[in-house]
Amino acid sequence: MNLIIHRGSHEVGGTCVEIATGEARTIIDLGMPLADPRDKSKKLKSFSLTGKTIPDLIGMGILPKVSGLYWGLDDERPVDAVLLSHPHQDHYGLFPYVRRDIPVYLGEDTDKILQASEVFLGDKFGDHDKKILLRDREPVNVHGVSVTPFLVDHSAYGAMAFLIEAEGKKIFYSGDFRGHGRKRALFEKLIEKPPHDVDVLMMEGTMMGRQQEDTRTEDELELEIADEARIRAGMKLFICSGQNIDRLVTFYRASKRSGATLVLDLYTANILHELGRSSLPVPTNGFKDVKILFTHHFMKRLAYYEMKHWYERWRSYEIDAKGLQRLGKKAFVIYRDSSLNELEKSGIPKDSVMFYSMWSNYTLEPSFDRTRAFMDRHGIQFKEMHTSGHAILSSLKRFATAMDPGVIIPIHTEYPDDYREHFGSKVRCLHDGEKFDG
Ligand SMILES: [Zn+2]
CATH class of the missing domain: 3.40.50.10710 (Metallo-hydrolase/oxidoreductase)
Structure with a gap:
């Protein structure tokens, strides 16, 4: 089993991860970038996407280059599944470009929120031939890959982390999470009984470098x-x-x-x-x-x-x-x-x-x-009057300690290089598009 961060190794937003086995390719999240890929000092404006074709958007760096994922490019072998962790634009915003025949896996609450957002805000989600609704801690099998969703505490209701198991290896994708919200019991529950023998932990670090932000409960x-x-x-x-x-x-x-x-x-x-x-x-x-x-x-x-x-x-x-x-x-x-x-x-x-x-x-x-x-x-x-939807450093540390993985890979962070200082020698920083054999 190997993994590639197509986007998100050095930025917050636009997350897209691929996990591949000999049998199946699974995409986790397909978010809208917050920064314009052509000039990361600028915010990406939604009108930059209007009227553009998929090859245009790939060329502009807005859609990550992933074969078999997008509609209109049907000669490529389709990926086997797309998993969406939660209903935030920076995790699902580019999903409307996904081929309709690729099954999408998402939590029930995420599905409801996305449907309402489409009606009221015009945030497109689109119809899919096969939508599989995930429930907390109930594993599903995607072409020999076991995916177990875990509800987490985050500012998006129904947000999930995923445990991916295949070929004798385990990868845990944290998604976005925190330990100081109304659902902090979910965080404590996961820390109390974490999955065993996790080889690779992909852990978000939005708050790395933002520690000055107030994090009230x-x-x-x-x-x-x-x-x-x-x-x-x-x-x-x-x-x-x-x-x-x-x-x-x-x-x-x-x-x-x-x-x-x-x-x-x-x-x-x-x-x-x-x-x-x-x-x-x-x-x-x-x-x-x-x-x-x-x-x-x-x-x-x-x-x-x-x-x-x-x-x-x-x-x-x-x-x-x-x-x-x-x-x-x-x-x-x-x-x-x-x-x-x-x-x-x-x-x-x-x-x-x-x-x-x-x-x-x-x-x-x-x-x-x-x-x-x-x-x-x-x-x-x-x-x-605000408090962050993301884990502060002390929560990240408790999380990483409890998970006790073989390797920690930073994701959804602007400061991947700071991970080593806080999480030690297990940290392995990847670049976007780099393949990691788990
Ligand atoms: Zn989020």
Whole structure:
């Protein structure tokens, strides 16, 4: 069994790994790069992909050069499977280019989140002839390769690590994970009973070189948000990824603590509903202090996809501009540029606050200009309230020690060369495209 990191050996984002045996080739993740491969100091703009053919995109370095993976190049022998670890763009974003006849393996929650993202955000996922849904710790067999998924704690709900076993060897792909989120019990469980005799651990290291970042637990974040909310006389707005279910729960709990009503949009309400867990804060699960804001933008999308039932089912929990106005300082509202009209119609009270709960660098991008202008217009205070979705160094160390692999290969990191200092002589740094015989 050998492995190749097609992309991700020296960067965060755009991850793509191939594991090959004599029998089968398996691809793990096919992410959109964050940096433009032609000039890594620049962010990759999604419009750079518009109208490009697959050979163009391979030529531009955006699609990793992997034979038998993409549609339209049918003369190549297809790879045998694609595994997707979690619903973050930098792990699945290039998946729409994959041949339809290649089976895709992904967790049930990942599948639900990707479907909702396609409808609401236009993040394409596409139809596949064969989709196999993975369950925690239930192995599947891909042409003689055993794949066991492990649910992990990460900012994407349902994120999985994979144990790959074939030809007497074991490779563990960590995917993205952390040990300080709402699902940290998953991290502890894995550390307590790790798989035995792992030959190769491919371990993410997003936080390597970013140790200065604050890493509060979700519980600590909840208390901080609630404290801040209590002292604000105006509306509470927040920005977070609709796929970050842990964070949505944190905002719900902070809203409840401060005596407010959480106002979700149709996107987040439907994701929470579709995941089918009674603990998630939506009115259909009996949460009376949650309302749903209907926006023209999302209703239009749902009508286009012939999915009107995804807003009709919230009718009795709907809140409009007048309702928001009535709630006033008791409104704890998810913000999106596409809800701007509805929010402004409600009138933004004085001393309102915007809790920003994503990576701070996103605020430097032009796409944040509209949000900033909205805040300026209404004198809204900006407050960052975030904690990372990735493991801090101490968690990485505990993880690596528990796994006790023969070799550690850095992935999803900008600082692979720092691994040796922290994880010792087992570390083997690869370059993109380099084959490693496990
Ligand atoms: Zn991720």
